[in-house]
Amino acid sequence: MLEKLQKSKTIIKKERAITLITLVITIILLIILAGVAINLAVGQNGLFKRAKEAKLSMQEATVKEIIQNIILEMQIDKLEKGGNLTLNQVAENLIIKDSNITLEEYTEEETQLKGTYNLNGEEYNFIINEKLEVEIIGKAEEKKVNIQEITWENGKAQVTLTSKEQGTIEYKDSDGTWKTFDNETKLENETTLTVRVKLPTGEITKEEQIEIRDKIKPTEFEIEVATNQIQSKAVTITLKSEPQDNETGLKEGYTYIAETNGSKIEKTNITGTTYKLTGLEPETNYTVYVIAYDNAGNYRESNKIKITTSVTAPPTIIGSSSTHIIHNLDEGEYNYTWEEIAEMAKIISTDNRNTITDTTIEVKIDIDGEIYILGVGDYKSVTYDGIAKQVRILGFNHDVLENGLNYNDGIEHTYAGISFEFLNLIIEDKVNDSNTNVNGWGKTILREKINREDTINKINIGNKIKKVAKEYNIGNYSKTNSICSDKLWLLACSEIWETYMDYTGWRGCYTNEGKQYAYYRFIGIKKLTDISNATIKNSSGLSAKYYWLRSPVWKYNNQFCTIRNSDGAITCEYSSNNAGVYPGFCL
Numbered sequence: 001m002l003e004k005l006q007k008s009k010t011i012i013k014k015e016r017a018i019t020l021i022t023l024v025i026t027i028i029l030l031i032i033l034a035g036v037a038i039n040l041a042v043g044q045n046g047l048f049k050r051a052k053e054a055k056l057s058m059q060e061a062t063v064k065e066i067i068q069n070i071i072l073e074m075q076i077d078k079l080e081k082g083g084n085l086t087l088n089q090v091a092e093n094l095i096i097k098d099s100n101i102t103l104e105e106y107t108e109e110e111t112q113l114k115g116t117y118n119l120n121g122e123e124y125n126f127i128i129n130e131k132l133e134v135e136i137i138g139k140a141e142e143k144k145v146n147i148q149e150i151t152w153e154n155g156k157a158q159v160t161l162t163s164k165e166q167g168t169i170e171y172k173d174s175d176g177t178w179k180t181f182d183n184e185t186k187l188e189n190e191t192t193l194t195v196r197v198k199l200p201t202g203e204i205t206k207e208e209q210i211e212i213r214d215k216i217k218p219t220e221f222e223i224e225v226a227t228n229q230i231q232s233k234a235v236t237i238t239l240k241s242e243p244q245d246n247e248t249g250l251k252e253g254y255t256y257i258a259e260t261n262g263s264k265i266e267k268t269n270i271t272g273t274t275y276k277l278t279g280l281e282p283e284t285n286y287t288v289y290v291i292a293y294d295n296a297g298n299y300r301e302s303n304k305i306k307i308t309t310s311v312t313a314p315p316t317i318i319g320s321s322s323t324h325i326i327h328n329l330d331e332g333e334y335n336y337t338w339e340e341i342a343e344m345a346k347i348i349s350t351d352n353r354n355t356i357t358d359t360t361i362e363v364k365i366d367i368d369g370e371i372y373i374l375g376v377g378d379y380k381s382v383t384y385d386g387i388a389k390q391v392r393i394l395g396f397n398h399d400v401l402e403n404g405l406n407y408n409d410g411i412e413h414t415y416a417g418i419s420f421e422f423l424n425l426i427i428e429d430k431v432n433d434s435n436t437n438v439n440g441w442g443k444t445i446l447r448e449k450i451n452r453e454d455t456i457n458k459i460n461i462g463n464k465i466k467k468v469a470k471e472y473n474i475g476n477y478s479k480t481n482s483i484c485s486d487k488l489w490l491l492a493c494s495e496i497w498e499t500y501m502d503y504t505g506w507r508g509c510y511t512n513e514g515k516q517y518a519y520y521r522f523i524g525i526k527k528l529t530d531i532s533n534a535t536i537k538n539s540s541g542l543s544a545k546y547y548w549l550r551s552p553v554w555k556y557n558n559q560f561c562t563i564r565n566s567d568g569a570i571t572c573e574y575s576s577n578n579a580g581v582y583p584g585f586c587l
Helices: 003-043 047-080 087-097 338-351 445-450 520-521
Strands: 102-103 112-119 123-130 133-137 147-154 156-164 169-172 178-180 186-187 191-199 208-212 234-239 254-261 262-269 274-278 283-291 297-299 304-309 316-321 360-365 368-374 379-384 385-394 420-422 427-429 467-474 482-484 546-552 559-564 569-574 579-581 582-586
Touching: 047 112, 047 123, 047 133, 047 304, 087 102, 087 208, 087 234, 087 262, 112 385, 147 208, 156 191, 156 208, 178 254, 234 254, 234 283, 254 274, 262 274, 338 360, 338 368, 338 420, 368 385, 385 520, 427 445, 467 546, 482 582, 546 569
Parallel strands: 546 579
Antiparallel strands: 102 112, 112 123, 123 133, 147 156, 156 186, 169 178, 169 191, 191 208, 234 274, 254 262, 254 283, 283 297, 283 304, 316 360, 360 368, 379 385, 385 420, 420 582, 427 579, 467 482, 546 559, 559 569
């Protein structure tokens, strides 16, 4: 019996041992299974991670679909208007279509457009390529502070900032102190704010940069070109509609452009809605358009129009007149360039006094369908040594050219087309070193001085001035004239007054040194004793009371004629004294 009990006890011990081993193994297996389950959930390829990735993929797909649908809408709209949507047009309109979009800087030369999209407070980076395909390239770095809204008024931005953190948005002031941001604050364009969030716990988030900038281009606008406004060397462009800018405002002045074969003719800062763009070549294809800028530097191009310039028509003198209203050739419809005036001078010279003579008061010329009007007394600005001066027209086809081929058109010309005189002082100087008028103007040191190349080159149109023959009395009581050739010259008594000598006194010159200019005849100056405001010049910079003429005084051999600038009367002055120099010249 005892043996049986001992055997039973041994069996029970063995069974207990087996049970314990089984329990240990079971626990180990359970631990292993739990580890596997946890690893499946949170491991490198765990369920949580995959769920997170699936959510990200879904959100990226949503962003892509939103942007692609906006582009599709723009494509349909463009096709309905008969055009194709470009990447540049997408860049211009995308942020207008959806305020959740922020774009990076973009220029027309770039082949892709980069930006971010805010989906439920989370930023996603995207790229749009030239085929207008959208690619999402990941989630943007999360910011604590974001711009919710920007409104513009009088060129300043009112910004509303939001924070994902429950706290107070602060910004760093110019003095380096942190202040609470006020959404009512008006900010200048191109302001960069350094911001952070102060949490209720007292913790501070890291500093971030917020850029406030007007990135919206002016609104679309159109131009038009009438067929009859296309000439051989010019085209007139008109704004059919005008752009607007509701942010920082439009910059004053448009840029007008004509492009052909890689070259560009560009005129900037042009005010007004119609402009004649010159400098084009005849029988050439051009693309013309206009650019409008806003004050932030954003710009919008108008529609582009293709034109072909016409064949050059020969210029035609269509008339002359004995009456004229004097114009400022720097203003309005008479705002001619010196290149245009030089071209008109050549045309007038070609006429060779058939229609335009030295008594003509006004000239009308048709150049490529454009009517140009010039008349005696018309005045325009030049510069001498960098300083602005005014000159006026004295007459047409008056002065004889030294070299008839100086217009470089293969035609022998006789007369310089247009004669001018300075209305402002260029220098104040003496005629001779000593008090003598012997040998007359042709041998004076003043003539030599003002005809030096360095003097001519101080005039901004010096390369256009023609050398002409000028008669002069040889002085020393002589009644004999001689001739010299000058680019710059002083007027003679006979070129101003019809009667150039006063036999009852000392004034004037013995001889006729050239016919009276049409301008002085037009305003009615006749006798030497006539006093007229027309002979009074601008006295700025003139310390002497007089300015020089080239005529020797008939009664003396040591003086030249002068005009008293206070009243325009004829006087005289010793040759070695200083007086004003207001020369004439020809184109």
